[in-house]
Amino acid sequence: MFTAKHTLVALVEDKPGVLTRVAGLFRRRGFNIQSLAVGHSEQAGLSRMTFVVSGNSTEVEQVRKQLEKLINVVSVSDITEEAIVSRELTLVKVTSTASTRSEIIQIVDIFRANIVDVSSDSLTVEVTGDEDKVKSLIELLSAFGIKEITRTGRVALTRGSNFQKGN
Amino acid sequence: MKKTGAQILCESLIQEGVEVIFGIPGGALLPLYDTFPQYPQLRHILFRHEQGAAHAADGYARVTHRAGVCLATSGPGATNLVTGIANAYVDSSPLIALTGQVSRPFIGKDAFQEIDITGITLPITKHNYLVTDTGELAKTIKEAFYIATTGRPGPVLIDIPKDVQQEEVEFSYPERVNLPGYRIISKGHTVQIKRAAKLINEAERPVIIAGRGIIISQAYSELKEIAEKAQIPVITTLLGIGSFPENHILSVGMLGMHGLAHANMAVQNADLLIAIGMRFDDRATCATSGFAPHTRIIHIDIDPAEIGKNVPADIPIVGDAKNVLRNINKEIKQREHLDWLSQLDQWRYEHPSLEIKQTGGLLPQYVIQQIYEATQGDAIVVTGIGQNQMWAAQHFVYNKPNSFVSSGGLGPMGFELPGAIGVKVGRPEETVWCVAGDGGFQMTIQELATITQENLAIKIAIINNGCLGMVRQWQELFYQRCYVDTKLWNPDFVGIAEAYDIPGIKVKHKEEVIPAIQKAMDYPGPFLIDFVVEPEENVYPIVQPGESLSKILETPNPEIIGRY
Numbered sequence: 001m002f003t004a005k006h007t008l009v010a011l012v013e014d015k016p017g018v019l020t021r022v023a024g025l026f027r028r029r030g031f032n033i034q035s036l037a038v039g040h041s042e043q044a045g046l047s048r049m050t051f052v053v054s055g056n057s058t059e060v061e062q063v064r065k066q067l068e069k070l071i072n073v074v075s076v077s078d079i080t081e082e083a084i085v086s087r088e089l090t091l092v093k094v095t096s097t098a099s100t101r102s103e104i105i106q107i108v109d110i111f112r113a114n115i116v117d118v119s120s121d122s123l124t125v126e127v128t129g130d131e132d133k134v135k136s137l138i139e140l141l142s143a144f145g146i147k148e149i150t151r152t153g154r155v156a157l158t159r160g161s162n163f164q165k166g167n
Numbered sequence: 168m169k170k171t172g173a174q175i176l177c178e179s180l181i182q183e184g185v186e187v188i189f190g191i192p193g194g195a196l197l198p199l200y201d202t203f204p205q206y207p208q209l210r211h212i213l214f215r216h217e218q219g220a221a222h223a224a225d226g227y228a229r230v231t232h233r234a235g236v237c238l239a240t241s242g243p244g245a246t247n248l249v250t251g252i253a254n255a256y257v258d259s260s261p262l263i264a265l266t267g268q269v270s271r272p273f274i275g276k277d278a279f280q281e282i283d284i285t286g287i288t289l290p291i292t293k294h295n296y297l298v299t300d301t302g303e304l305a306k307t308i309k310e311a312f313y314i315a316t317t318g319r320p321g322p323v324l325i326d327i328p329k330d331v332q333q334e335e336v337e338f339s340y341p342e343r344v345n346l347p348g349y350r351i352i353s354k355g356h357t358v359q360i361k362r363a364a365k366l367i368n369e370a371e372r373p374v375i376i377a378g379r380g381i382i383i384s385q386a387y388s389e390l391k392e393i394a395e396k397a398q399i400p401v402i403t404t405l406l407g408i409g410s411f412p413e414n415h416i417l418s419v420g421m422l423g424m425h426g427l428a429h430a431n432m433a434v435q436n437a438d439l440l441i442a443i444g445m446r447f448d449d450r451a452t453c454a455t456s457g458f459a460p461h462t463r464i465i466h467i468d469i470d471p472a473e474i475g476k477n478v479p480a481d482i483p484i485v486g487d488a489k490n491v492l493r494n495i496n497k498e499i500k501q502r503e504h505l506d507w508l509s510q511l512d513q514w515r516y517e518h519p520s521l522e523i524k525q526t527g528g529l530l531p532q533y534v535i536q537q538i539y540e541a542t543q544g545d546a547i548v549v550t551g552i553g554q555n556q557m558w559a560a561q562h563f564v565y566n567k568p569n570s571f572v573s574s575g576g577l578g579p580m581g582f583e584l585p586g587a588i589g590v591k592v593g594r595p596e597e598t599v600w601c602v603a604g605d606g607g608f609q610m611t612i613q614e615l616a617t618i619t620q621e622n623l624a625i626k627i628a629i630i631n632n633g634c635l636g637m638v639r640q641w642q643e644l645f646y647q648r649c650y651v652d653t654k655l656w657n658p659d660f661v662g663i664a665e666a667y668d669i670p671g672i673k674v675k676h677k678e679e680v681i682p683a684i685q686k687a688m689d690y691p692g693p694f695l696i697d698f699v700v701e702p703e704e705n706v707y708p709i710v711q712p713g714e715s716l717s718k719i720l721e722t723p724n725p726e727i728i729g730r731y
Contacts, residue, residue, distance in 0.1 A: 013348060021289060028290045058475060065472035071294040071314060074348040 005034065006060045006080040007156050008051040011041060011164060013072040021070050022049065031055065031063050035088070035153030046074060050086075050155045079158055086156035090134045091116070092125045095145035104144060111137045122147060172301045173202035173332040176265070177209060179308040182340045185236050186210060187227065187592055188265075189220040193240020194280060195267030198332035212592065212621055215613035217244050219585035221251020222611070225260045226549060226582075226589030229572050230597075232385065234261040234315050235589060241267045242280030245326070246287065250579050253291040255322040257576030258406060259383065261315040262322035264288075270330035271299060285326050293321030301334040306341050313344045318351040319470040320383060353469065355486035355494060363441075363465045363482045364498030367397050370439035372507045375401045376422065376451075379575070380444010380468060380488045381410035387568045389492035390443070391415075397502045399441065400511055402430045404451045405560055406575040407444070412566040414544075419511060420520075423451040424710045425557045428518035431708075431716040433511055434459050443467045444488045447477040448576065457715025467491050518721060520708050521561060529677050531555070531630045531700040535562035538600055538628060541684045546598040547572060549590050551583035551607035553637035555630040557706040559602040581610030584627070588614060591623045598626070598688070605631040605657055615667040618693045626687045627669075627695040629660055632702045640705045644720075645712065664695040671695035 012018050019038065026033050034052040041048040053063055060078060067076045096104055101123065108115055108125050111133065117124035127137050131154065138149065158164075170178070176199060180188070187210045192200045203211060214220040217239040224235030235255075239248050245266040255262035268274065269281040285297045294314050296307050304327070311323040367373060381390050390410060394401050394417045401411045402419045411418055420427040422434055434440065440462045445451065452458045455478055466473075466480035467488060474483040484491050523532045535558050538548075544566045550556040550573040565571050572590055574582045587601035608629055618625055630636075639653040661671035674683045674696055687694040708721045 017285070017289075020286070024289050058479075062472065062476060065474075069470070069472055071346060071349050 003054060003056050004080070005052055005054045006078055007084065007086060007154060008053060008060070008064060008067070008076055008078050009156060009164060010049045010051070010067060010076040011043075011046050011074040012049055013074065014040070014045050014047045015072055018047075018072045021072060022067065025066055025070065026063070029063070029066055031059070035151075037088075037153040037155045039155075050153070052154050075164060077164055079156060082162075083159040084156045085159055086130055086154050087128055088131060088134060088152050088154045089126065089128050090138070090149065090151045092127065092138060092141055092146060093122050093148040094125060094141045095121060095147060096123045097121065100144050104141065107137070107140050113137060168338060169335045170338040171198070171202065171333055171335050172304055172327065173199040174205070175301075175304050175336070175338045176308065176327065176332070177202055177206040178338065179305050179340055180236065181206065181208060183308070183312045184233065187212060188236045188238050189214060189223040189227070189589065190238030191217055191220060191240065191244060193244045193267060195241035195269055195329045196238065196332075198329060199267070199327075212588075212617065214585070215616050216611065217247035218250050218581070219588070219611050219614040219617065221248045221262065221264065222254065222579075222582050222585035223589035223592070225251060225255045225258075225262050226572055226586035227593040228255070228261045228320075228589075230547060230569060230590050231593040232383075234263050234312055236263045236265065238265045239267070240280065241269055241284070242282045245282060245284035249287060249291070250577075252288055252322045252324065254574050254577040254579050254582065256291045256293070258574060259320050259379065260322070261320035263311055263315055264292075264322055264324040266324060266326045267332075268297065268326045268328040271328045272330075274328065285324065288324050291322070292324050295324040295326070297326045298328065298331050301331045301336045304331065305338060309341045310344050310346060314346070314349065351469070352471065352485045353487040353490055355467070355484040355491035357494075359482055359484045360491065360494045361498060363484060364495055366439055366463060366465060366482065367399075367441065367495070368500045368502070371504065372437045373397065373399045373439040373441065373504065374419070374433050374437045375399050376404065376434070376440060376442045376445055377401055377407040377410040378404045378443060378445025379406035379410070381407060382569050384444065384469075384488040385568075386489035386492055387411070389489055389496060392496050393441075393492055393499065396496060397499050398504045398508070400433060400508065402433060404445045404448070404575070405573065408560055408571040409565050409567070409569045413564045414566045421560055422716070424453055425561070425706050425708065426451075426710075426716075427520040427561070428708050428719050428721055429511055429514035429520070431710070431719055432514045432518070435715075435717050437462045440464045441467070442480075443492070444469070446473045449477070452478060452716070453710045454713060454715045457717060459716075518719075520721065523562075527677060528701045529675065529680070529698065531558050531632065531698070531704055532562045533677065534628065534630060534680055534698045534700065535559050535602065537680050537684055538602075539563040541681070541688055542598055542600070544570070546570065546600050547590050547594060548600050548602055549573070549583055549587040550602045551604045552578045552580045553604050553607065553635070554632070554640065554706050555602050555604040555607070555636070557637075558630065580604065580607035583607060584611045585614045585617075587625045587627075588617055588621075588623060591625050592621075599624075601625055601627045603627060603629045604636060605629055605633065605660070606635045606655060608660070609657075612663070615664065615669060619668045623693060624691060625693050627664075627693070629695065629697045631657065631660065631697050631699050632704065633657060634702060637706070643703075643705070644709070660695065660697040669693045669695055671697060673697045673699065675699045
């Protein structure tokens with residue numbers, strides 16, 4: 001069956017141990033999380049988690065149903081097939097010298113990314129976008145030498161007026 | 168009114184209708200035990216090992232359809248519960264595990280007898296709690312019982328620090344729970360039910376596979392109605408035994424690795440499988456690639472995650488078995504499947520799986536058969552794991568609802584004795600036979616003391632073949648008879664029983680079987696029989712590991728030995 005990346009969005013109760021329960025479930029069932037992002041949602045006491053998992057649709061449906069069974073998980077949707085806005089934020093610390101600095105800044109501008117820190121031998125770039133955009137920028141910057149990268153993982157919402165609500 | 172955490176716990180348990188607690192005290196539970204004398208309506212049964220307490224609470228839950236409560240202290244007490252909790256989890260049994268924990272200021276400090284039991288039991292509980300706010304204790308207990316007993320039942324653990332037991336707070340027991348992430352779908356989807364009924368009305372070779380879900384939902388009469396109305400033969404899983412009377416004309420018996428040959432053949436040749444409250448466990452389906460190749464599948468289960476997990480369903484129906492069957496029964500037509508039934512009869516005749524060898528030796532199958540004859544099926548049989556379990560499943564005729572109590576999914580040797588204690592406590596009016604293996608019996612043998620202390624009239628039949636029989640069987644069949652560490656030196660079990668003040672008999676000859684069973688039945692208290700059976704007797708039929716249900720090995724076949 002066709003294996004693809006799926007984006008799952010879960011509303012979970014904001015309680016101690018919930019992340020462990022979710023992560024433990026993935027481990028136990030042998031599912032691989034490619035990325036996971038968590039933060040408060042618009043509703044008090046509820047957090048929204050965005051997972052990227054890869055697998056065929058049967059496997060991912062099984063992940064979704066197992067997640068639904070967790071008492072602290074209020075709802076889970078696989079929004080892969082829907083129109084979604086998805087972003088991830090990446091910080092890249094890239095080696096720079098007086099001679100390369102302006103070239104890096106040009107590339108950063110083209111990607112509508114930002115320089116958020118400067119030192120004598122490095123620039124820290126903040127880029128937001130989908131994974132392809134981030135990947136392309138990292139590829140270009142790697143020519144200058146990358147010191148460190150940190151990424152948030154994907155966060156996503158469906159487009160338009162649809163929304164996922166708690167009970 | 169202000170009450171201590173310990174009082175709140177006791178009063179909440181009483182509010183939930185708890186009558187019995189299976190437990191062992193310890194340091195972190197002293198405040199709770201100190202409170203027990205104030206609540207004489209809570210009967211505490213003292214165990215010798217916490218695993219026993221957990222299995223007993225599980226056994227109690229299985230036969231009473233109520234939550235079974237076990238209680239253990241922090242650290243080792245809690246970790247000793249783990250096997251019992253896992254067993255309840257895998258077999259969907261409503262268990263409440265209460266554990267003491269070190270006082271809140273010590274949590275995270277590696278204090279004496281501190282262990283992260285909520286972390287340990289995360290993957291083997293339906294849900295668990297560490298109570299850090301005494302004001303939340305009553306609400307937590309309310310939620311725990313609700314979660315454990317509703318939907319697909321399962322174990323819930325509550326870890327209660329010692330100082331929470333001591334702290335005084337205002338107490339009122341909540342009337343309802345608020346669990347936004349917990350939904351139970353008990354009513355099947357109407358369209359799916361109509362589609363299922365259509366398939367049932369059109370099927371020519373239908374079979375029902377009934378699982379433990381029928382028993383949990385107590386859908387006995389609904390199952391009987393669908394079977395009789397549409398004339399559908401009923402096969403059960405191991406844990407589905409006791410969901411349908413085995414002396415019924417439509418009863419086919421158990422499927423699976425040690426299922427009856429004609430039951431497996433029925434599944435493999437059916438054109439419609441109605442799977443109810445079962446989860447297509449690998450011991451039931453064997454190789455799924457070759458499972459029921461000609462059939463369409465209606466899968467009814469209360470747990471949506473079971474649908475399509477192991478075997479894809481053509482018509483999934485999420486819901487409670489009783490409710491769904493009731494609605495399906497309204498939609499189906501009266502049918503006759505005489506050709507199909509006579510085909511099954513022919514297979515049964517040509518492939519007799521339950522024939523017991525004519526021999527002067529003492530065969531385990533004969534022992535089980537005679538226990539059935541003596542009780543006429545009017546008993547609850549609690550088994551261990553392995554050969555004794557399979558023979559008990561095959562050779563006793565289970566006509567009474569929920570009369571077979573066994574561990575299906577986890578398979579912890581040693582379930583039988585404490586399991587039987589829980590069953591006898593829950594159903595004191597029933598005759599309870601504990602069918603034990605000589606290996607498993609020694610894993611929880613200490614609970615003989617619990618039996619004597621509580622004077623529980625449990626009849627214990629040890630199927631003593633002097634080895635870890637099922638492992639030995641696999642070594643014989645699939646490991647070129649290379650017997651490694653399966654032969655047991657055994658103590659004198661009758662002597663041991665007597666030391667625990669339980670009378671017993673050792674039976675070595677076939678002709679002694681019936682009188683011994685009669686003696687056990689006539690004795691008013693607990694009784695043990697050590698049946699020294701043929702050591703090399705194997706369980707047949709067997710589907711070889713990795714093969715489909717079609718590859719049934721019905722009798723000892725020298726050709727396959729050495730092939731694996």
